[in-house]
Amino acid sequence: NAGVTQTPKFQVLKTGQSMTLQCAQDMNHNSMYWYRQDPGMGLRLIYYSASEGTTDKGEVPNGYNVSRLNKREFSLRLESAAPSQTSVYFCASNRQIYEQYFGPGTRLTVT
Amino acid sequence: SQKIEQNSEALNIQEGKTATLTCNYTNYSPAYLQWYRQDPGRGPVFLLLIRENEKEKRKERLKVTFDTTLKQSLFHITASQPADSATYLCALDIQTGANNLFFGTGTRLTVIP
Numbered sequence: 001n002a003g004v005t006q007t008p009k010f011q012v013l014k015t016g017q018s019m020t021l022q023c024a025q026d027m028n029h030n031s032m033y034w035y036r037q038d039p040g041m042g043l044r045l046i047y048y049s050a051s052e053g054t055t056d057k058g059e060v061p062n063g064y065n066v067s068r069l070n071k072r073e074f075s076l077r078l079e080s081a082a083p084s085q086t087s088v089y090f091c092a093s094n095r096q097i098y099e100q101y102f103g104p105g106t107r108l109t110v111t
Numbered sequence: 112s113q114k115i116e117q118n119s120e121a122l123n124i125q126e127g128k129t130a131t132l133t134c135n136y137t138n139y140s141p142a143y144l145q146w147y148r149q150d151p152g153r154g155p156v157f158l159l160l161i162r163e164n165e166k167e168k169r170k171e172r173l174k175v176t177f178d179t180t181l182k183q184s185l186f187h188i189t190a191s192q193p194a195d196s197a198t199y200l201c202a203l204d205i206q207t208g209a210n211n212l213f214f215g216t217g218t219r220l221t222v223i224p
Contacts, residue, residue: 004154035214042115043155043200043214058211090154099145100212102154 001026004103006091012109013081021076021106023091029101031094032074033058034066036087037105043090049074081110114138115215117201123221124191132186132218134201141203144177144184145212149198158199159186191222 004025013019025032034046035058045058049068063085065077074093078085086109092100118133134144142163147155161168161177161184168175174187188195198219202212 040216042216043202043212045211045213048211092154099157099160100155101157105152105154 003027004091004093004101006089006103006106008106009104010107012111013078014111015082017081018077018079019081020078021089021091021108022073023075023103024073025091025093025101026072027093027101028071029093029095030071032068033092033100034064034074034076035090035092036060036085037090038087046076046089081108083110086110115201115203115213117199117215117218119218120216121219121221123223126191126193126222126224128191130188130191130195130220130222132199132201132220134184134186134215136182136203139182139203139205139213140179141205143204144175145202145204146173146175146184146186147200147202147214149200149217155200188220191220193222193224196221 007022030051033048035043037043044060046060046064047058047066049055052071055066067075089106091103094100115136124130145160146158148158149155159168159175161175163179172189176185198217200217201215204212
């Protein structure tokens with residue numbers, strides 16, 4: 001099992017450009033999550049999907065959209081990137097009420 | 112406002128000693144509390160989960176306590192080793208119905224040989 005995979009690992013964008021971060025899990029988990037991690041701020045939830053076909057906002061959803069493509073895949077889209085979105089993005093998944101399994105992260109820089 | 116604080120940003124300890132990390136929270140009523148380990152450049156890895164009605168949980172050299180009256184969890188690593196050097200995150204699950212975890216900012220532990 002690969003667990004949770006994320007692509008790309010690194011990305012540099014110019015302000016105003018768009019991109020999609022991809023996430024896939026092979027553990028048959030119902031729930032999937034997108035977090036961002038910034039120095040001194042900890043991990044903050046952007047969006048989550050409790051089950052296939054549903055998505056909900058987390059703590060910091062502004063500037064992002066998500067798509068739960070199927071049970072395995074959950075993508076995060078930045079429509080018009082801003083320097084404030086420079087961060088490390090983590091995808092995670094789990095069965096309900098249990099520990100979360102994280103991917104390796106995507107390091108995004110917006111210039 | 113809701114807050115999760117981990118006692119210090121960094122903690123240095125001699126090999127073989129017990130490391131104790133603290134997680135304090137305010138204005139939450141968590142059903143569960145979890146601890147994760149994060150190595151540089153990697154995603155967090157789950158270590159232990161403790162429920163609100165449990166006082167203590169152990170796994171090998173790790174021990175977690177959970178005091179809902181003090182609103183505090185302590186995370187202990189006994190007989191610490193240099194390989195235990197990492198950042199440790201606590202996370203509260205307040206069971207909003209979607210298993211949303213609220214993370215602390217982490218404590219960076221360095222075990223000195």
